[in-house]
Amino acid sequence: EAEVAQSPRYKITEKSQAVAFWCDPISGHATLYWYRQILGQGPELLVQFQDESVVDDSQLPKDRFSAERLKGVDSTLKIQPAELGDSAMYLCASSLETSGGSSFFGPGTRLTVL
Amino acid sequence: LAKTTQPISMDSYEGQEVNITCSHNNIATNDYITWYQQFPSQGPRFIIQGYKTKVTNEVASLFIPADRKSSTLSLPRVSLSDTAVYYCLVGDIRDNAGNMLTFGGGTRLMVKP
Incomplete structure (x- = not known):
């Protein structure tokens, strides 16, 4: 069964450092999402791509976060500089353009900022 | 997007039927209802729509x-x-509206022996 791949699975960094997360969606999925999930809360959408274009990044803290999906396939989410409050699980999900809302999530990257 | 309200937690026992209700009073005509399941340290998994x-x-x-x-x-x-967090999402899933769905706090289901 096809899966969404994410790396790394775990990342520990010090505040003010830069971190980057990678996501490879299911082949053929045009829509890609990045979510942030703080422990005990539901996932919060950060950015949504349709192919290589950003559909919605209204919740992305653009002063420190950036996301790209240059060729419309895999994607990178970057934080620079990281802050203590960025400690969370970062989830990537993808869906077919015509699938109607049933997204497939990756295993996530657990970020700890010290 | 319609806001959803779910119970924070529920307890059940093995073999029982569990019903989790979600309120979405402001649901729009084009909105669908989607449920996800999430285990600790894993991404949510689509259940039903x-x-x-x-x-x-x-x-x-x-x-x-x-x-x-x-x-x-x-x-x-x-x-x-089946012990997990269950999320109810409501949103417009048409192609031209994107598939952006907002997660709430979810319902933590604890199944006991």
């Missing part, structure tokens, strides 16, 4: 009344492995 009446798959059933202001996820004969 519906627009009206009843939808059933191999995992669960989804009941949606005529006014669509609420929905109920039904899990038949739960087992310990």
